[in-house]
Amino acid sequence: MTDSRPVLTMTRISKSFPGVRALHDVDLRLFPGEVHALMGENGAGKSTLIKVLTGVYGIDGGVVTLGGDQVTFSGPMQAVGAGVSTVYQEVNLCPNLSVAENIFIGREPLRFGAVRWAEVRRRARALLNRLDLDIDVTAPVASYSLAVQQMVAIARAIDVRAQVLILDEPTSSLDAGEVEQLFRVMRQLRDEGIAILFVTHFLDQVYGIADRITVLRNGTLVGEYPIAELPQLALVEKMIGKELDVLGRIEEQPRPEVTSPEDGTPFVEVSQLGRRGAVAPFSLTIHAGEVVGLAGLLGSGRTEVARLFFGADRADHGEIAVGGRPASLRSPVQAINQGIGFCSENRRAEGIIPDLTVRENMILAMQAARGWLRPIPRRRQDELVDRYVKALSIRPANPDMPVRNLSGGNQQKVLLARWLITEPRLLLLDEPTRGIDIGAKAEIQKLVVQLSAGGMAVLFISAELEEVLRLSHKIAVMRDREMVAHLVNDDTVDADRVMQTIASGIHPEEANQ
Template sequence: MNAQAPVVEMTNISISFPGVKALDGVNFRMFPGEVHSLLGENGAGKSTLIKALTGVYAIDSGPADSGEILLAGNRVSFAGPAQAQNAGISTVYQEVNLLGNLSVAENIMLGREPRRFGGIDWRATRRRAVELLRGLHLDIDPGSLLGSHSLAVQQLVAIARAIDVNAKVLILDEPTSSLDADEVAELFRVIRELKAEGVAILFVSHFLDQVYEISDRLTVLRNGKLVGEYRTAEILRLDLVQKMIGKELAILDALERRIVEPGGGEDDEVPLLAATALGRKGSIAPVDLRVYTGEVVGLAGLLGSGRTELARILSGIDRPDSGELVIDGTPHRFRTPRSALARGVAYSSENRRAEGIVEDLTVRDNIVLALQADRGWFHPISRKRRDELAVSYIQALNIRPANPDAIVRNLSGGNQQKVLLARWLAVAPRLLILDEPTRGIDVGAKAEIQKLVVNLAENGMSVLFISAELEEVLRLSSRIAIMRDRRLVADIVNDDLTVDSLLAIIADGELTAVER
């Protein structure tokens, strides 16, 4: 037990939004001079807890919102982040929200510049910036433009700005998501300096290696509830992953699995898609991956492991800066999703609302959208053909209501997902990349989508199936590629694999490429 009193103590925090209990009676604490990691899958409540602490959400704003926050033993209630910052709670977000067209010194002191004779005292501004940078042992020219520096340096400047208010608590939200190994090491050096000065640091990250390297204590949330607080050195990685995912392994062993047999993969067969050392700095390390015709390849890993980053590179949304992508034995460089689509590669995003359906359009218009874009807007699809496509996929996917003129925003989440799938099926891809296609939908719709994946593979379509639900990946995939900390750590034939074995690789796996 820590002998010091907590610098932050949040008790019985509950916050609700319409139809959602974001936090349900959560307790959380931080001690001075300690790095504390906050962990949990998407929707666990991490962001909501941080926003409650920093005054973005008021815990007394509604009848279902409650709790108490103590800062250095005193009860506080912040009306916004500015009040929290003035009280000593500073936040550095994943996306650096500073101004690249201003100098390093101007960014550090922005809004807090020393004044003299009614104007800004630029000499004092620069002097204070130098003091802050030296205090963190950072050799950065305070007069240089912030935008001329790497993202890592910009993160460090944001930290220097954050501690200028005599911060008691520093919140780092995914600070390493776009940094390479050397940049992470420099950031961790600064974190250790601040820790030694007594600052309490909240480190939010999906990278388990980094969590174990830098944090003293960790808290796990799941579905808006507290799972537990643990000393990092005293909890095994496998146990941590199980607590984050919330699966009882004993009952998953009996899971009925419907394995899709690979459609190819003989020694002399050319893969439909072969990625060799394909990577992107700050996104994923170089990856080797093959997908054969009629094969379902599962892509597993925790949130933030690099699953979506790999999918975006394979589908032309993001461009790789290393490696080679070969389709049917011919090298290709996809510069846009449209160029990937021309080679038969389609990507269905995990972000259904922002990157998928167009809510204000009809079911018909959403279904034909990709096909029309591929043809070009100067070659419109006839109304008769659009109607035929819409009716065909509405029936094939059991979209409800079975009305092509229905506005998509009025459909359930499961039916919206079916409309999105229909859009990509309409362009007849050879490889369909499905990123979390069953997230947030009911059990019935989930079963129908899983059955669709099986049928597509049986009819010769290849599928790269991405899901955080390991039992779903096991049920559908003939082979499973496992991502961990933005690296491909295993590529395994799905032969008697269990959730236990997948979790073990996710938690502790080393590079184990298993040839088909």
């Protein structure tokens, strides 16, 4: 800490929405030259606190001071002008614009009223070089992965020369190397005197970068702690409000028993399925009651495999059989009709409809399968929605609330409920626990095991190898958009072996079948 006086304080902040008290008397202090972690379960109020600070939401009660002066921002642009810059969990970029245009949108250098495009490109390259990112800044930002887009958003934020930099789940789409690049930049900015508010669900990252922690629970302040005085176990207990052994530690959850479902007909069997430019031809079988984990580094082709199974992308070669019969999955509607559901990694662009209610979002897939001329009776809607709100602990438990008012983790649960309502035979889960707090993560992991035990087939994708190992009966390994191995998840398979497989690129015929 370079200064004993906070650059920003939030005192007794309160915020309510219709029927919901999101924040009540919350305090926050940010000091220059410090990384401050904001922690709490999904629905604890972290995102609401950030949006109140930056003027997205008005304040019902409390005071915000910046540099000793009381401030009230009417919107994010005014906050940016005052030196408070935010990078949100869901990348907020203009996909049709170039990387350079996204970085300097609204702040382009001008000469005689004309944009100095050469200067824009030069400064964009210089900013990205600080992040050790060497890309074509003239290419559309949509042509890059989510991880690269996240780094572009961070580059845009640090160019504003903020006094306060807010990073809301910035590492959720980054691999280990990119996380370390980001941490290097964060340390550099911290040493330059910037106050950094870091929101994440990755505990190891908090203890690797943060100086202090503020913990929220159910919209109230639990406390503020120096990082050295709050062990990880104590942090988790403060976040969930219970002794950790009451819930059971996630890392101690037993793996599902590996059975031998190969005796029956696979629910889905693909042979040399592929799409040029997306994923090389691969073969894979998934049986009823089987969880198949899909492991690989960011950009290895995991999501592309799931999209082929769901018909979101059309395969240009290969065959697929469902229930032992040849099938055509050339659209999501065809996949749904075959009993396949897909919970996308990109919940903002491919999942939630923010202006619809929780109820409307949850019944969307079932209604689409029935057809819009056969509306689901309201009583049936109520039964389904009430069941899954309770089963998934969706908070607030208000089905008539716009889904945009829910936290990211609860939005993810709404999407999961959408597909469970359709009673799929195969559920494709692409990063279902990304950005999810430890308690919600445990709930979803237990649910996957329960669904498998009930006979549902699951394709489970996660960047966390331990999670894949914990839940899967077998693991398909991706490397450079190619499925390089199939591993039976027995006692001989651990994270080291999977990583070695990813690194060596073992051909499927050479791998353990």
